[in-house]
Amino acid sequence: MTDPNDVLPLAPRDLLILVVLAEGPLHGYGIVKAVEERSEAGVLLDPANLYRVLRRMREQGWVGECDGDGSDRRRTHEITARGRAVLRAEVERLDRLVKHARPALG
Amino acid sequence: MLRLYRASLRLLPREVREEDGAAIVATLEDQLAGASTETERTRIWLRAFVRLPGAAMGMARDARSVRGSGRGNPQGGGDGMYGMIRTLRLALRTLMKAPAFTWASVLLLALGIGAGTAAFGIVDHVLLRPLPYPQAERLVYMTNGSHSGPTLRRLDAVHAFDAWVATSEATLNLARPDAEPVRVRGAEVTASFFSVFGATPTVGRVLVEGDEGGPDIVVLTHDAWQRLWGGDPAVVGSTIELAGRSGEVVGVLGEDFVPPQALTGRDVDVLYPMNWNNPNLERPGYHAHSVVGRLAPGASIEQADADLVRVADDVMAAYAEHYSEYSEPVRWPVEPLAAITVGEGITRGLALLLGAVALLLLVACSNVAHLFLARGIGRTQEMSVRRALGASTRALVGQLAAESAVVGAAAGIGGVALAWLTLRGFGRWTTALPRGEAISMDLRVVGFALLLSTATVLVFGLLPAIRSTRRDLHRVLRSGARGASSSRTVQALRSGLVVGEVAVSLVLVTLAGLLMRSFVEVARQDTGIVSDNVVMVPLSVSAPETGDAYVQMMTTITEAVRQVPGIETATWSGELPFENVGGSSCCWAMRAQLTEDDEPTRLAGHSVDEYFFSTFGTELVAGRNFLPGETEPVAIVGERTAIRGWGSAQAALGEIIEARGEARRIVGVAEHTLHYGLDIPHDITAYIPLWQNPFSMPWASLAVKTRGDASGLHDDLRAAIWSVAPELPIPTVTTLDAMIDESTSTRRFGGALATSFGVLALVLAAGGLYGTLLYSVGEQRRAIGIRLALGAGRRRIERAVVGRALTLGAGGVVVGIALSWYVTRFLESFLFRVAPRDAVSLVGAAAVLLAVTAVAAWFPARRAAGTDPLETLRVE
Incomplete structure (x- = not known):
């Protein structure tokens, strides 16, 4: 397993998707809603791009599919251990960044 | 919409679509x-559609990079927005x-898109x-004419209707205190009219169940309120006089209400309740009301x-006695109100318009395809070099x-x-x-x-362009600075496009020719009428109680007019020639069998007085005119x-x-006339003394x-009419010529429209x-230069180019x-x-196109002949 820091930084959209999945498995629309709320409507997803990101994350092993409550068509995704590692690495990176940047504001 | 989105998912890589399509x-x-x-x-919706192409491109990129390096593009967007702007800027510069x-491309496409969009x-x-x-969509119209009281009273038994409306339109005199009387268009309506057509009042109220008695209670349309009362809200509650009876205005309809044209006409001014006490409503032969029903939920037209x-x-x-004359049972099949409103002729006409515009768009697109193709070939070298780099x-x-x-x-x-400009210009004809x-x-x-625009650009811009990127790299590079001539396929494609364009233009020019020839034929018709110095004055009189009183009143008015120096x-009738254009009968028409061994035919009848023929200049070819007041039942036939x-x-x-x-003795025969329009047959006619x-x-x-020009006499005319009928509204005066002219306006419009399409094509x-010839001449400059250098005459070069054009043409x-x-x-x-396969139109169109071909070929030919052999050879 490669170092999670290799894939940083994450696009805000990707970060937010990992964040909402970290709280529990969600189906497509669930992710759209949660991301919209979490970003205070700053990130609005359309279905095609959502699945594009999910597909990439699946291929990189950050998220996986699981059985959800919905129909066959409504696929549910959950975060994997690797996904959590990436998320943690990114949040820590941002944390450090903010910590260093803050004093500049005086 | 969702189907469209699903179809658009085809943009995604297949693998993705199959796996994630349903979930998306x-x-x-x-x-x-x-x-x-x-x-x-x-x-x-917008977000889903707009972002789809980006996602598709991204997915295609992901698929490659994941397979290639095992590592994704974590940024997702890649060069995204910035790259796109850069590409667009480069495109603009190029x-x-x-x-x-x-x-040329923009103009051609704009023409095609403009015409297509307007249509x-x-x-x-x-x-x-x-x-x-x-x-x-549930409103249906009862066909086969107007309907009588006995029918209306039984309509509640039509269970397939959950509501129905009956209306009867009329032109009425409106008199108001302190204003001159005017003619207005009115309609008697059942109370259901307002709910079925969603008409709500802006001031006052609409009519309700229980309002009865004809024009005693009146609702105004917004337009009439603005025009006649200047939008004064105080009109509600005021008293007006309509058709000689006093009535109260109870409300004004909203501005957005569009009167149902098929029922009340689009210019209706006043609406008043159905008078169920009208004794005429007891008669089965009094067909005065149009009916629209609203199908109950789930009910079908068949039901x-x-x-x-x-x-x-x-x-x-x-009413067995009344219907005993009918040869077959009466039926009133319903048809969708929308279809009745627009009518078959208009629907066909519009279909034709769409067809013509589609052809035009095709020509424009093929031109642009041409241009792109030519340019693509011209740039093969640029592309090859860029590819090599x-x-x-x-x-x-x-x-x-x-x-x-x-x-x-x-x-x-x-x-x-x-x-937008076209549609605005079209507004002038919208009343038609x-x-x-x-x-x-x-x-x-x-x-x-x-x-x-998207479709045209995709098909006619991008495809030829893609072709040019696929060309064989080595071959192009090898042919080097000399510049490659087009391949055989490309030349064939270009020739094909020219042939297609000429063919489509020929169709449009032929259509225009046929319509214009029809128009000329129509305008050439002999009306059997001398229209010089004849003016028409339609009057809306208050219908007297009896027919005799009506005739008496009109005869008095006409006598007074005849006295004007x-x-x-002057003559009068319920309906005069060219007043009811497009109709086939107004006042009476019947099936008649002229003699015992003749087939029954439709007879158009006219009630006229003894001045009719002299006023309209129609000659009696045999027999005599009506005698004043003669009582023997007589007729004059065409x-x-x-x-x-x-x-x-x-x-x-x-x-x-x-x-x-009545059996009538024929006392005279009048020359053949036209009555309902220049293109409407009026062969079997009879006139009877009114x-x-x-x-x-x-x-x-x-x-x-009039003797001489009538225009100075209008005031005298009005004064004469008012001297005997002071309650009449201001009569309008129109020349008969203008009315005959007006009767061909639709045809003229159609002909003009077709001609403009033809010219555009x-x-x-x-x-x-x-463009093609110029391009191919440019491409062959070297060859032409060599031929000239070897002694070919300039004439010969010209002939070759024009010849090629004419072959294509x-x-x-x-x-x-x-x-x-x-x-x-x-x-x-x-x-x-004019026959649809009229030889004159076809041959004419072919000649026009060949002439245009020759002219279009002339300039490239001149340029080819003007090639300087030294210059082209020096480039070597």
Whole structure:
């Protein structure tokens, strides 16, 4: 397993998707809603791009599919251990960044 | 919409579509279901569509990079927005460097898109959109004329209707305190009118169940309120005099209410409640009301028809004596109100318009395809070099796509502007078109333009461009600086496009020729009327109680007019020639059998006085005119009637004809006339003295023949009318010439429209031909230079170029004639005395096209002949 820091930084959209999945498995629309709320409507997803990101994350092993409550068509995704590692690495990176940047504001 | 989105998912790589496609659609559905407002839903749709292409491109990239390096592009967007802007800017710069190409493409496409969009705007507003009423798709119209009281009283038994409306229109005199009387258009309506057509009051109230008694209670339309009362709200509650009876205005309808044209006409001013106490409503023969029903939820047109058959049988049983004359049972099948409103002729006409516009768009697109193709070939070298330097196919196609997109966007904007201008100009004719007043540029029409531009750019810009990137790299590079000549396929493709353009233009020019020839034929018709110095004065009189009183009143008015100095003679009737254009009968028509061995035919009848023939300059070819006040039942027939029945005008004299329920002796034969329009047959006619069968009506018309110019006499005319009938509103005075002219306006419009399409197509075809030849001449400069250097004459070079053009043109003409042969039969119902496969039109169109071909070829030919052999050889 490669170092999670290799894939940083994450696009805000990707970060937010990992964040909402970290709280529990969600189906497509669930992710759209949660991301919209979490970003205070700053990130609005359309279905095609959502699945594009999910597909990439699946291929990189950050998220996986699981059985959800919905129909066959409504696929549910959950975060994997690797996904959590990436998320943690990114949040820590941002944390450090903010910590260093803050004093500049005086 | 969702289907469209699902179809658009084809943009995604196949693997992705198969795995995630359903989930993507499901998510979109959930999103839409979760949206609470229409705006939000629109945003979701927009976002889904707009971002789809980006996602598709991204996915394709992901698939490659994941497989290639095992590592994704974590940024997701890649060069995204910035790259796109850069590509577009490069495209813009490249296009600016070839201004002729760019402007030509934009202009051609804008013409095509503009015409297509304008045509769509018209068709959409007139045909496609539902009528502006609640549940408009369930409104149906009872056909076969107007309906009588006994029928109306039984309509509640039609269970397939959950509501029905009966209306009867009339022109009435409106008198108000402190204002001159005016003519207004009114309609008697059942109270259900307002709920069925969704008419709500802006001031006061609408009519309700229980309002009865004709024009005693009146609701105004918004237009009448503005025009006649200046929008004064105090009109509600005031008293007016309508058709001689006093009534109270109770309300004004909202501005957005569009009167149902098929029922009340679009210019209706006043609405008043149905007078169920009208004794005429007891008579089965008093057909005065149009009926619209609203189908109950789940009910079908067939059910309504079946219910109405029962009603009809019931009415016929109850009035067996009246219906005994009918040869077959009466039936009133229903038809959708929308179809009745627009009518078959208009629908066919619009279909034709769409067809013509589609052809035009095809010509424009093929021209642009041409230009792109030519340019693509010209740039093969540029592309090959860029490819050799490492540009990917995707980058090259992206570059070309961006150029197409810029051209398409500019053309789209130009097209929308053009369509907007066209539709505004069209406004002048909208009164001729049902629902025409609603025609305007709106989002739907603009959306259509957008679709059209995208489609045209994709098909006719991008495809030829992609071709040019695929060309064999080595071969092009090897041919080096000499510049490659086009390959055989490309040349064939270009020739094919020219042939297609010429063919399509030929079809359009033929259509224009046929319509214009019909128009000329119509205008040449002999009316049998001398229209010089004849003016027409329609009057709306208050219908007197009896027919005799009506005749008396009108005779008095006409006598007074005849006394005016400068007036030669005057006549009156319920309906005069060219007053009821497009109709086939107004006042009475019947099936008649002229002689025992003759087939029954339709007889158009006219009640006229003894001044009719002298006023209209119609000669009596045999026999005599009516005698003043004669009481013996007599008739004068048209010349063609006499010939059909008895062989000649003379032979018909003294014979008996059955007209208006009476056997009449034929005392005269009048020359053949036209009555309902220049293109409407009026062969079997009879005139009877109007005092012999008087019928009281709330209208009548005067025709006045003056000595010399009539224009100075209008005031004297009005004064004469008012001296005996002071309550009449200001009579309008129109010349008969203007009315005859007006009767051909639709035809003139159609002919003009077709001609403008034809001319446009010609210009486009000529432009296309010119462009191709110019291009191929440029391409062959070297060859031509060598030929000139070897001693070929300039004439010969010119002839070769023109010859090539004429060969292509002739090919197009042959294809076009074949195409016209097939297409023109759809035109048959619009033609008048011109066969759909009229040789003159076809040959004329072919000649015009060949001439245009020759002219378009002339300039490139001159340029080819002007090639300087030294210069071209020096380039070597």
